Amino acid sequence: xxxGTQGAVxxxxxxxxxxxGAEILLSNTYHLYLRPGDDLIARRGGLHKFIGWTKPxxxxxxxxxxxxxxxxxxxxxEGAHFRSHLDGSAHLLTPEKAADIQAQLGSDIAMVxxxxxxxxxxxxxxxIARHSMERTVRWACRARDRFLALRDGLxxxxxxxxxxxxxxxxxxxxxxxxxxxxxxxxxxxxxFDAYAIGGLSVGETSDVMYDIVARTTPCLPADRPRYLMGTxxxxxLVESVARGIDLFDCVLPTRNARNGQLFxxxxxxxxxxxxxxxxxxxxxxxxxxxxxxxxSRAYLRHLFVANEINAATLNTLHNLNFxxxxxxxxxxxxAFGRFESFRVAFHQSFSRLPLDS
Amino acid sequence: xxxGTQGAVxxxxxxxxxxxGAEILLSNTYHLYLRPGDDLIARRGGLHKFIGWTKPxxxxxxxxxxxxxxxxxxxxxEGAHFRSHLDGSAHLLTPEKAADIQAQLGSDIAMVxxxxxxxxxxxxxxxIARHSMERTVRWACRARDRFLALRDGLxxxxxxxxxxxxxxxxxxxxxxxxxxxxxxxxxxxxxFDAYAIGGLSVGETSDVMYDIVARTTPCLPADRPRYLMGTxxxxxLVESVARGIDLFDCVLPTRNARNGQLFxxxxxxxxxxxxxxxxxxxxxxxxxxxxxxxxSRAYLRHLFVANEINAATLNTLHNLNFxxxxxxxxxxxxAFGRFESFRVAFHQSFSRLPLDS
Numbered sequence: 019x020x021x022g023t024q025g026a027v028x029x030x031x032x033x034x035x036x037x038x039g040a041e042i043l044l045s046n047t048y049h050l051y052l053r054p055g056d057d058l059i060a061r062r063g064g065l066h067k068f069i070g071w072t073k074p075x076x077x078x079x080x081x082x083x084x085x086x087x088x089x090x091x092x093x094x095x096e097g098a099h100f101r102s103h104l105d106g107s108a109h110l111l112t113p114e115k116a117a118d119i120q121a122q123l124g125s126d127i128a129m130v131x132x133x134x135x136x137x138x139x140x141x142x143x144x145x146i147a148r149h150s151m152e153r154t155v156r157w158a159c160r161a162r163d164r165f166l167a168l169r170d171g172l173x174x175x176x177x178x179x180x181x182x183x184x185x186x187x188x189x190x191x192x193x194x195x196x197x198x199x200x201x202x203x204x205x206x207x208x209x210f211d212a213y214a215i216g217g218l219s220v221g222e223t224s225d226v227m228y229d230i231v232a233r234t235t236p237c238l239p240a241d242r243p244r245y246l247m248g249t250x251x252x253x254x255l256v257e258s259v260a261r262g263i264d265l266f267d268c269v270l271p272t273r274n275a276r277n278g279q280l281f282x283x284x285x286x287x288x289x290x291x292x293x294x295x296x297x298x299x300x301x302x303x304x305x306x307x308x309x310x311x312x313x314s315r316a317y318l319r320h321l322f323v324a325n326e327i328n329a330a331t332l333n334t335l336h337n338l339n340f341x342x343x344x345x346x347x348x349x350x351x352x353a354f355g356r357f358e359s360f361r362v363a364f365h366q367s368f369s370r371l372p373l374d375s
Numbered sequence: 376x377x378x379g380t381q382g383a384v385x386x387x388x389x390x391x392x393x394x395x396g397a398e399i400l401l402s403n404t405y406h407l408y409l410r411p412g413d414d415l416i417a418r419r420g421g422l423h424k425f426i427g428w429t430k431p432x433x434x435x436x437x438x439x440x441x442x443x444x445x446x447x448x449x450x451x452x453e454g455a456h457f458r459s460h461l462d463g464s465a466h467l468l469t470p471e472k473a474a475d476i477q478a479q480l481g482s483d484i485a486m487v488x489x490x491x492x493x494x495x496x497x498x499x500x501x502x503i504a505r506h507s508m509e510r511t512v513r514w515a516c517r518a519r520d521r522f523l524a525l526r527d528g529l530x531x532x533x534x535x536x537x538x539x540x541x542x543x544x545x546x547x548x549x550x551x552x553x554x555x556x557x558x559x560x561x562x563x564x565x566x567f568d569a570y571a572i573g574g575l576s577v578g579e580t581s582d583v584m585y586d587i588v589a590r591t592t593p594c595l596p597a598d599r600p601r602y603l604m605g606t607x608x609x610x611x612l613v614e615s616v617a618r619g620i621d622l623f624d625c626v627l628p629t630r631n632a633r634n635g636q637l638f639x640x641x642x643x644x645x646x647x648x649x650x651x652x653x654x655x656x657x658x659x660x661x662x663x664x665x666x667x668x669x670x671s672r673a674y675l676r677h678l679f680v681a682n683e684i685n686a687a688t689l690n691t692l693h694n695l696n697f698x699x700x701x702x703x704x705x706x707x708x709x710a711f712g713r714f715e716s717f718r719v720a721f722h723q724s725f726s727r728l729p730l731d732s
Contacts, residue, residue: 024677024678024681024683025674025677025678026678026683026685027685028683028684028685029684029685029688030685031665031685031688031689032669033665033669049681053677053680053681054652054673054677054680058652058653058673061653062653062655062671062673068671068673068674068677069674070669070670070671070674295411295415296415296418296419298419308388308390312389312390312427313427314419314425314427316411316415316419316425317382317425317426317427320381320382320410320411320425321381321382321383323410323411324381324406324410326381326383326385327385327386327684327687327688328383328384328385328386328387328388330684331386331388331684331688332388
């Protein structure tokens with residue numbers, strides 16, 4: 019899922035996304051709640067109508083941004099008290115409030131409010147992780163109750179912009195496999211439309227993350243999509259699919275594009291490097307995106323160095339194409355029973371370029 | 376001509392421009408000379424190949440930016456000494472050098488180096504204007520000689536990237552009609568492929584500008600395009616066409632788009648105004664551009680207020696469409712012999728909106 023934080027994927031239009039084959043967009047509840055507000059969006063008929071995107075949208079719960087962006091946040095059993103990073107105004111995000119906001123936004127998939135822990139590094143990390151995991155399960159119960167009440171029209175003063183909205187639960191448990199398994203069992207017991215794995219990509223090594231994913235996915239129903247939140251590098255996608263993941267969101271392709279880092283079949287390259295100043299080749303000779311079809315590395319480097327907006331657009335088009343195309347090739351490989359050979363070839367190819375400096 | 380200062384129109388890709396019907400692009404010699412350099416672009420095969428734009432390109436001479444952007448510039452008969460606004464390096468731009476750079480860039484239309492005066496407000500403005508106009512004519516002679524020598528392959532160490540390049544002369548003379556007529560006669564006598572009017576839109580009122588244009592165009596050949604440089608508002612386009620102008624370039628549609636000012640058939644509006652926060656209408660109900668087909672004023676205001684890059688893209692698409700569509704409608708009106716009625720209707724419609732605050 020390309021990330022459209024504030025209802026737009028930075029640097030590319032919706033028609034660009036559709037031409038890239040994007041089938042679903044992620045948008046951020048925290049940002050849209052603060053600006054322009056879920057009430058305003060509900061009055062516009064929901065997020066799809068407001069932003070003019072007709073394909074599916076997933077909204078997060080807002081929790082991750084509250085924990086990372088908001089100022090002076092305190093977490094209690096009730097929910098998370100925080101101050102807006104925009105104007106310092108005070109807010110309370112509860113599991114019920116997160117469900118209400120997403121009902122008003124009318125996304126196709128709503129996420130439950132969960133608590134995201136930082137990378138565990140204290141002596142009592144395990145106790146903290148258990149406490150937090152258990153609270154996340156209690157919050158998930160409250161979120162599900164609220165979601166069902168919203169669906170049944172039992173919550174006054176909240177507009178349900180999309181009656182067909184689904185709700186995903188989130189597995190937590192930090193880097194402790196047994197806590198992850200326990201979280202997964204209890205979250206599945208509540209009964210959601212599908213399940214996500216949260217709280218990874220917070221500083222642990224890839225191997226540790228892959229292990230946690232491998233230990234968690236067997237505890238999630240095989241007939242429901244499994245969503246790994248906030249991940250990751252192209253190799254993370256391949257390795258996580260190998261461990262049972264179906265759905266991803268990540269700002270890497272878009273954010274790194276704006277910083278000049280481009281993903282190719284042979285690895286990463288930084289377009290601002292002087293070695294590209296007179297390089298007439300496309301970013302990735304094997305890529306069919308608009309940027310690679312029409313722009314040389316020399317031109318892209320010039321645009322980046324000259325601070326042209328178009329550098330962001332052209333780089334983002336390429337990186338999103340690379341991510342979406344990689345997933346598309348993974349789906350094909352699975353369908354044709356040759357995922358393992360794809361996986362080996364992808365690793366070999368992706369480690370070829372030593373140019374990301 | 377949309378303005379692609381550094382080889383890109385800010386916020387929109389070449390395919391966007393082509394879908395808008397843009398038939399020619401303006402690019403800035405001063406900027407490209409300093410970065411990435413005309414030598415580098417010549418080694419890429421010229422500006423068309425470097426930026427991937429196959430339709431015509433007009434390059435200015437670099438003079439306007441030297442007079443307005445460069446630091447510590449001094450003008451002598453030889454040319455203009457200046458220091459780069461990027462790194463303070465010293466350069467000399469002569470009529471010959473401006474022709475050489477544009478030969479290396481390989482644009483389809485090259486402009487001669489002229490001297491652009493600021494708005495005249497001193498007691499000796501007329502003497503200054505005459506002195507400057509006469510120098511511009513002498514520079515035009517030198518520029519033409521150099522251009523012909525380049526075409527004949529007589530200038531060593533300069534790559535002629537586009538053997539079919541044309542060269543336009545520029546009429547100066549400040550706001551003095553007789554100096555304008557004298558400049559036009561002398562410039563036409565040198566013999567260029569076509570002619571431009573420079574040194575307007577420098578702070579004079581519209582009426583004064585229209586008068587100068589009306590006095591100048593009769594002195595220019597009827598069988599050659601007449602180009603009014605750096606102009607202007609939508610009304611300026613209509614009024615200048617009425618006085619014999621064929622070609623324009625202006626940053627207004629693109630720069631103002633990035634500042635939130637949108638042009639519509641009923642006048643200008645500033646999309647950041649609070650009155651648009653819940654306005655579900657398109658920017659211009661009569662417009663068929665991508666932005667108006669898919670985005671509400673409410674969404675565009677949100678993107679602008681939230682500092683999203685896409686605000687620049689979507690606003691620019693609309694404003695360029697408005698400008699190009701206005702010119703297209705002017706061409707149709709002329710072809711069907713109803714330009715005068717178009718002109719009256721355009722004025723009436725364009726003064727309708729009081730929302731540009």
